[in-house]
Amino acid sequence: MKRYHIQHLALALSIALLSACNLSKDVEIDLPDYERQPVVECYLEPGKPFRLLLTRSYAFFDTLGLSSNFLQNALFDGAFVTISYNGQTDTLKNQLTLVPNPIKVFNYVGENLVPTAPGTSFSLFIRLPDGGEIRGNTTMLSVVPIDSIIVEPNAAGDTLARMLTYITDDQSKENFYRRLLNYSSLDSFPDQDFLVTDRFSQTASIAIGTGYELKQGDTVFNTIFHVTKDYYDFKESVDLAVIGNLNPFAQPSPIKSNVSGSANPVGIFTVLVYDRDTTIVEW
C-alpha cells in the first residue's frame, strides 16, 4: 500500500502555507567530505541481452557530472563485468548502448540473451580498475499476469472513467509488486508509480485503480512488475531518500542495495518480470 499519504498531506499543508510568502532563499552548505562510490544498475530482461549500467556517485553539491556531459562524466568505464547463471559465466563488454522507447542507457553489454525460465539464479561480479570488487545475486520470479482491466465511469453519461486492474496473488508466499501506469507512451511521466505488497491481503484478488480521470480514446500502458524483496527494499529506500530531502516531516533513509563488496557500491541487481497491457479507453 502507499505509505506516504500522511507525510504528503502534511507537506502539502506546509507548502500551501509557505507559498503565500517568499520564504526560501539559496544558501551555501558545507557538507562533510564524501568519497565517491560505484553505482550499479542492472535489470535483466528475459529474452533480451545482458545489460548493465555502471556509474559513479558524486558529492551532493558537486558540479561534476552535471550539464550536457552528464553521461560521459557519470559513466564508470574500464571494469571487468561478468554474470553467471545455469553454470555458465558471460562477460559483458564495456560498450555504450542506447535503447529507445523507452530510452535506456547501458555501458556494459553481453552477447547472450537472458534466459526466460522463472527460478533461474544469477550472480554478478565486477572488478573495478582499482581492484575494488562488487558482487550481487538475484533470482528470476514468474510473471503475475493481469487478470482483467475494467473501465467504468462514475455514473452513466460521465465523460471521465476510472480503470481497475486485477491480478491474482499467490497467497502461499509474500509477493511484492511495482505498478506503473503511463498515458500515451512509455516515455511519458508515469501517472502512477508505486510499490505494493500482499503482506496484508486477505484475498487472492488484488485490485489497483485510478481516479476518474480517463477520457474516451486515451491510450494507457498498464504494467505490473513482480519484484523481489531486495528490489522492493531498494526502491523504497530510494523513494525515502528522495522524499527525506524534500519533506521536513519525512525521515531520510540510506539506500538499501543488494550489491556489496570492497568497492563500497550502491545499486541494484534484479530481473525485470512484468505483464503489460496497452488499453485504448472506451466504455
Add this chain to the structure above:
Amino acid sequence: MNYLKLFPLTFLFPLLAEAQNATVSGSIRDSQNGETLIGATVQAVGLGKGNASNEYGFYSLTVPTGSDSIELKFSYIGYQTFNTKILPKGDVKLDIQLLPVGAMLQEVVVKANALDEKRKSTEMSVSTISTKEVKALPALFGETDIIKILQLKPGITPGSEGTTGLFVRGGNNDQNLIVLDEAVVYNANHLFGFFSTFNSDAVKDLKVYKGGFPAQYGGRLSSVIDVRMKEGNNKKLSGTGGIGLISSRLTLEGPIQKDKSSFIISGRRTYADIITEAINRGNADDPEFNKIPRYFFYDLNTKVNFTLSPKDRLFLSGYFGRDVFTFKDPTFDFRFDWGNATGTARWNHVFGPTLFANTTFTYSDYRYKIQNELQGFSFSLGSNVMDANTKVDFYWQPNNTHTVRFGANTTYHDFVTARLQAGSDDGKVRFEAGREYDGWEYGAYAADEWAIDRLKLSYGLRLSMWQNDPAFYANVEPRLAANFEASKRLSVKASYARMNQYVHLLASSGLSLPTDIWYPTTTGVKPQVSDQVAAGFSYLFGDQILVTWEAWYKWMQNTVDFKDGAELFGNNDLENELTIGRAYAYSPLELEIEKKEGRLTGWIGYTLAWVKRGDFPDIDNGAWFAPRHDTRHNLSVVALWDVTRWRKRGKEKSLQLTATFVYTSGYPAWLPSGRASFTDFPGAQPQFVVPIYGPRNTFRYPAYTRSDLGIVYKWKNRKGMENDLTLSVYNATDRRNPYFITIAVETETTAVGEVPFEIRARQVSLFPILPSLTWNFKF
C-alpha cells in the same frame, strides 16, 4: 481602592489534640470565585513555622498549644495577604478565602515572598506558569498557548519552530508525562503540533518538573507537566472569551449551588473552514476550480465540583478535542481526524487535620483515523491508545518537620497499532493489518519531606511494575532531594531521580505527527530508564529577583528508535522495525533569573547543554550522534511591563507591553553527503538526483533568533465587563529563520531526458513577521 477586604470563612471545631501541639488545617481559596489555591503559604508569625497548600488547596500547620494567641499569615500570588489570630487550645479547622489584588490592572502580580518560598523548597528543576502570564505574552497568530510559554523556560526546547514540541533536558518528545487533571494527554497537539490542546481559558495553572521528580510521579523519563483545569466559579455566573485570527473561545462558569458546587464549560474552535467552504460553494459551478479541503479543530473542557461535606469534595472533569481534515467530491470522500478524550473523577477526603486523601479515576484516549471512500472501495487506517487509571494519594503531615506522601495506582493500557482495512465493497479484494496490545502498569510510592533546621530532605521510593503477558518488569525508583539554606538568601540544592517508561512513541520524524504510534513495553522492547542528578543554588537579590543555577547529568537506557527505512504504517510486526539504544545529556549551566514583582516582570533563561544518542545496533553500526534537539546554547528573555493605568469617564484602563526574545544554536540535521543517478525501470522516469545519506546529523542549521512583541490594552466598562485588545507581533524583526533545507535542481533536456546541471541548497523559512489582533472579554 479597597483591595483589602477579606473573606475569612472560619469553621472552628476542636479535634484530637496532641499534648503540646495543635494543628491548624483547612483549605485556601479565591474569595471571588471559590477556586482552590495551589501553593498558597501559611505562616505562624514569630514562630518560624510555615507551610503551603497542596495541589488540592489543602494545608496543615502544627503550632504549640497555650493561652497565647498565634498570628497566622496567609499569602498567595496576586492575592492580598491575610493575617488572623487564633487561640490554639486544640486543633483548628480554618478555611481561608483570599481576595485577588486589583485583578484587572495588574494581571501579573505575585505574592510577596513567592520567590523566597521557591528558594526554600526542596523542589528543584521546577517551573510554574500561570494563565495570566500566558495570556499577556505575544503568540503565533495570537493563539496564546501555555505549552509554548513553557518552551521559554531553561532546559526545554521546542525541537522545531512554531510547534508545541517539548524536549526537556535532552529527553525525547514522548518522554513527557502530560496530565490534565491527572488524566494523561497522549498527543497534546493540534494542526501537526502548531497549537497545543490546552485552552488557556480553561486552565488554572501548569507546573513542570524537569528533574528531582517527586515520588508520586512516574511513567516518563524526562518531565512531568501537570496541568490543572479551573474548578468553576462557585459565587456567581461569569464568562470569558475571545475572538482571534485562528479561533474563538467561550467559557462559562458558575455555581450550581452557591459556595457548594460549581461548573465550568469551555470551548474553542477554529474557523478557517467556514471561509474555505464559502469559497467552495461560490465556485461550485466552475469546472476549473479545485476544491479546497476542509480543516478545523476544536476543544471542549468541562468540569463540575461538589462540596459533599466539610470533609469531602467531588470533582468530575473532561476534555474532548479533535482535528478534522476532509475532502469530498462526487467520486472521493476522504476524512482524517485525530484527537484526545480524557475524563477524571476525583474525590478529596479530609480524614483529620493532618491527613488528606485524594482518590482518582481517570480515562484517556487518543486516536487517529484516516478514511477514504471511493465508489465500490474503501480504505481506513487508524491507531489508538486508551488508559483507565485508578489511584489513591495520601498527604499526611504529622508535624511541621515531616510531610509524608504515599499512595498507589493501577493503569490498564490498550493499544491498537496501525489498523488497516481496505478493499472492495463486494469483498473480493480485502487488505487487513494492525495489532492490538494491552498492559497493566502499577505504581506504589512513599516519600517524606523532613525539615532539619536549615536542611530540608525529601526522600522517597517508587515501585513501578509492568505486565504484558509474558513480559513482566518491576523496578525500584529512588527519589532524593535536598535543600540546605546556607544563608537567608542562598540555598544550595541537589537531587537524584530514577524514572521508568513503559509506553513508547514511535515517531517517524523529529516532529510530532498525529499518526505517531504509542507502543507498549514487551519482552523485546524493554522499559526505558533514566537517571538524573542535578545540583545548583538559588540566590535571592532583594525580594524581587531570584537567580537559580543548576547543573545536571541524565543518562537513559533502552531508548527506542526506528531502523533506517522502517515501515510504520500497515505493519503487523512493528517491533522488527525498532532498534534499541542509549542516550545521555548534560548541562553545566542552566540558569534562570526571575523577577516577579513590580511593574517590570519576567525571566531570563539560558541553557548550555549537550545531548547524544547511540548504541543502536541498526543505526550507523551503533555510532553516537546528536539528535535534532541537541542545541548547544538556548537563551530566552521574557518581559512584561505594566506601562500605565488610568481611569477615563468611569472606565478603568491599562496598557501593558510584552516581549520575548529567543536565541537557539543551530539544530543538527541529517543531510545527504552524496548523490547517485538511476535510470530505473522501463516506463519509469530516471532519477538523476538520489541522495546518499551518510552518518546521521553531521550538519547544523544556522542559529535561530526570534523577537516577539505584544501590546495589551485593557479597559473595564461601568458594568464591570473587562475587555482587552491584544496585538501580537510574532517574529517582529521579520527574520528568516531556517525551518528546513531542501534542494533546487536546474535541469536541461538531453538524449536521455531531463538531466540536472545545477543543484543548489535552499533554506525554507516558516514564518515571516506575523501581526495578529485578539479581543478578549470577561464578564
